[in-house]
Amino acid sequence: MSEFDVVVLGGGAAGANAALAAASTGLNVALFDENPSAGGQVYRAPIDGPGAGIDAGSSADQQAGDALRRELAASTVTTFFAHPVWAVTGEYRVDATGPHGPVHCSARALIVASGTTERVVPFEGWTTPGVIGLAAATILLKSQGMLPGRSTLVAGCGPLLAAVAAKTIEGGGKVEAIADLAGTADWARTVPALLARPDLLWQGAKWWRTIRRAGTPRLARHMIVRVEPAGERLRATLAPCEAAGHPIDGKQTTVLVDCVAVGHGLTPSTEITRLLRARHVYSRTAGGWVAVADQDGRTSRPLLYVAGDGAGIAGAAAAATHGVLAGLACALDLGASNPSRLKRRAELARKAHRQAARFGHAMAKLMALRTGHVDSIAPDTIVCRCEDVTRAEIDAACEAGAQEVNQLKAWTRCGMGPCQGRTCGDVAGELLMRRVGAASRESVGCFSARTPLRPVEVEALTGEFTYDDIPIPKAAPL
Template identity: 60%
Template structure:
């Protein structure tokens, strides 16, 4: 079993930056990611290696991947992480089968999970997340649909709409929970980030040229099947995203791409019992860390959006800072390196804009309150809002009791899709804080695995049969 000074989980901007920094300073570093190429969601590589794409994000991703390829970081791409133990043993499943290795320091840079607040019809075929639409456009160069409705909140709205139009698609409308005033409030922070401002223009100009209708302060309330297409119904809403009774609008499309923000990925830090706290403006539950990204558990670090939503630019700088901190621990430096302060300042500068975007994507109370009782919340186990509230009335006062009584969060996603909404419903029903209802306890395997994947080419004839014991 191989041992490393540092294992980094997640090959997005934060993970790659930390791994390369630590490796360049002399540490033995391994980097794991379930994708076959580094870059994460923002700098996602096209699925075909010879595919050429334009845009600043693609070029930045290629630069990142080229630098990683030239480094001494040991890469385990295309590996699904399924277990991490308290002694920092990592178990993963890759093309060559199952592997295990240990590490002195562990850095979690696993990014985020997309949040979708349930509505009637959200489980229909053709309704996909904004993140899924991004993967189709960036990685597979495929349109989400011939005609698409883009709905939800946050910067991914304009990104998906702009990319769809640039790829030759037809965006029938953009449905934004936020008001125009909320977007104007981000202008000062945006102007401090010229690269992001330029990227925003590249998305916004195709939308303006196509004269795509933009419904600000509106929310998607229902999607129904209409022949081979989808009929989307939207309504005006208040600042808390609660639909306002009155006139609704219906739009016929092939695809509905919807997303209501991001939640930090904390399944590994929770599995290792690090302390967490709830911060709505940072995306939800996040691990408590010191200035160097170290959690309450010794030798366990977090960086990037897994530590709170701040965006890719901030993740790169934080990754470098945490990588240097890991170098100091392994090599026994008495104090921080001079460069660490520069990375910290760069992170703070980049994080200011990321914080504004995170605030716009924060879960809104009225949005959850408006979920119809019969609407499925947990897709894996078909648990509805009514069943969640019935369990609460019967005495389930935290999410793990709810999990045991209803199976909500017991499916393949282990609550990554439904956990945020189920906890919000439970807290609202009791009139208590989100922290008081807790968060689902993670279990291994962290991702669904089949027995055949774990065993490989193994047959009964391969089982050693011991000699019979003497009578």
Template identity: 65%
Template sequence: MTDFDVIVLGAGPAGINAALAAAATGLRVAIVDENSAAGGQVYRAPAVVDSSDDSPEAATGNALRAALSNSSVKPYFGYAAWAVTADFQVDAAGSYGPISISSKALIVAAGTTERVVPFEGWTTPGVIGLAAATILLKSQKILPGKTTLVAGCGPLLAAVAAGTLKAGGTVVAIADLAGPLDWGRAMPALLSRPDILRQGVKWALAIRRAGVPLHARHTLVSVSPEGQQLRAVLAPCDSAGRPVAGERISLLADCIAVGHGLTPSTDITRLLRAEHHYYRAAGGWVAKTDANGLTSRERLYVVGDGAGIAGAAAAAHHGAMAGLACALSLAADPSGQLSNTLKITQRQQARAARFGRSMARLMALRPGHVDSITPDTIVCRCEDVTRADIDAACAAGARDVNQLKAWTRCGMGPCQGRTCGDVAAELLAAHHRTARDQVGIFSARTPLRPLSIAALTGTFVYADIPIPKAAPL
């Protein structure tokens, strides 16, 4: 086992900056990520080298990867952490076999999971998440489809639509749950970030020039195969996300890219029994932390969007704050330099978070959005649990999500509820007309990710297996 002062789980903007800040103070730091390179979702490293990509995201991602490469941080890329113990031992598996490392402090920068509120036909091949579409466009340089419908809520709608157009695809329409007033309320936050506002204006102009229809305050209600394409039906909706009376819009596309916001990844902090609370505007359940990301567990930090949706810029500062706070907890600061740097970083994070939280409110789960899920629509894809199965369990007396899990197997599949948990809990709370925090959250269990026996054992032949000598007669 290899020992470090700090282990950082996740190599997005929060994790990278946490590792760099801690390592710069002389601490022994390791960073673990299941991807083959650092960057996370926003600054994902391209699988296909494209020197023509002059986007701000590409430049920032390359700079972060270079800084990490030139630092003393020990990288473990291509390793999925599947177990974390209370004394901060991290077990991970990758293409080079299993590893086991430990540390004095742990910084969790696990990011988020995309939320998709189920609708009729959402499991049909060709229906993908907005996050998956960005991976195809940014990393793989592949169009989601020759023609794509972009639907859901939040700034990713414009990003995916503009990226699809730039790559030579056609966007048949954009369906946004939000209306003009929702975006108007976000305008002061946009004005505080002129760099992001300029990027948004560029996306909007590209979409306008392409003549892409924008259906504000519309929701996707069904998708069905039609020949080699998909038939999507849009309906007008109210501010709570419920479909309302009005003309339905029917569209054909090769791909449906849909996403209804993000939920913080809390499986590690839940596994380590840190205190959590439900905060809808921040994406859902988040660990209770101080300003620097310190949880209720000593020397356990959570940073970035995994601590509440606030955006990539805020995540970078938040990670640096946790790295500095780790250093202050593990070593002396006689000159006060670390404390002063931490105060400056805290102010930078607060400014950046104001914009990110405004965008997060646009992506928050709307209280009536789950109402339109039909009884035979699958909610838990891993275990094929339908809305009707969940309603039956609620009617039979299930009042807690873990009770619901035991009765229906919802959340017992490979994703362990990351895909269905938020929606299933919303349905349960709605049935009993109670607050979301009253129905709880799925308990975390190891392995945190699907794990094969081969990943634990590595490559071997029978000759490698030690055979003990026969016992004496």
């Protein structure tokens, strides 16, 4: 088993910068990520070879990602890419699988930078083939160089709407419409935060210019109520909605497309910090359950740190500076030399983080889970797609006396599938809270994290062997 001073879980903007900051102080650092290279969702590296049909090489995100990967390659950080982590213990032992077999290591301190999970509030037909998340669409566009479809409906809320639509149009695809849960007034309230980031304001303006030139309509305060197959295509029905997300009477719009790309915000990925029993709270405006941490990422558990959006949705730029803060805090707590210099670096990073996070927090509020949106889920709509648990089954469990989400899980199997509730957990918790009349999401709890954190093949842990390799003890004497 390899031993390190610090292990960082996650190679996105937060994790990579945390690893670099910690390594710059002389600590022995390891970085794990299930992707083949660093960058995470925003700075994802494109694939090599003939499969990439859309050129992303000149984008600002691509350039920032390339610079981050070069810096990481030139550092002393030991990297384990294409290594999904399936277990973490309280002694900060990390178990992962990789191309060459299982990897086990231990560390004095652990930095969790596991990013986010996309939230999709269920609607009729959301599990139909051809319906994908906005985050999945960005992976196709950025990494695979592929269009989501020849014609696409982009729906949901947040800045990914414009990003996906503009990139699809630039790649030669057609966006039939953008259905935005937010209204014009909602976006207007984000202007002060946008002014603090003129680079992002300019990027957004370029996206919308591309969208307008293509003649793509934006339907403000509209939501998907139904998606159904129509031959080889999809028919999506859109309805106007109120600010809370509940559909209202009005003219419905129908669009015929090859793909529906939909996303209703992001939730922090907290399964590792929950597994390690760090304290968490629920914050609707921060994306959901978040690990309680100080401004530098220190959690309630000694030498356990959280970096980036796991401490609350704040965006890629803020995640990068928060990663630096977590790496420096870890170095200080482990007794690194020249602490006064590290504290000066940390103060500069805090200032940069506050400025970057202002924009991210405004976007997070725009993507917050809407109560009316959850109320509108029809009884026969699947909420947990891993176990095919419907809204009606969740309501029945509540009527039968379920008061806490893990009780709901035991009675319905909601959250027991391969994703362990990452997809359905936020919505299931909201449904339970509203059904039983609880005062807060804390009162109904969150799903308990379990090992393995990700589905893992037994072969990946055992290696190749035959029955002849299995030792058989001699039979006991009669």
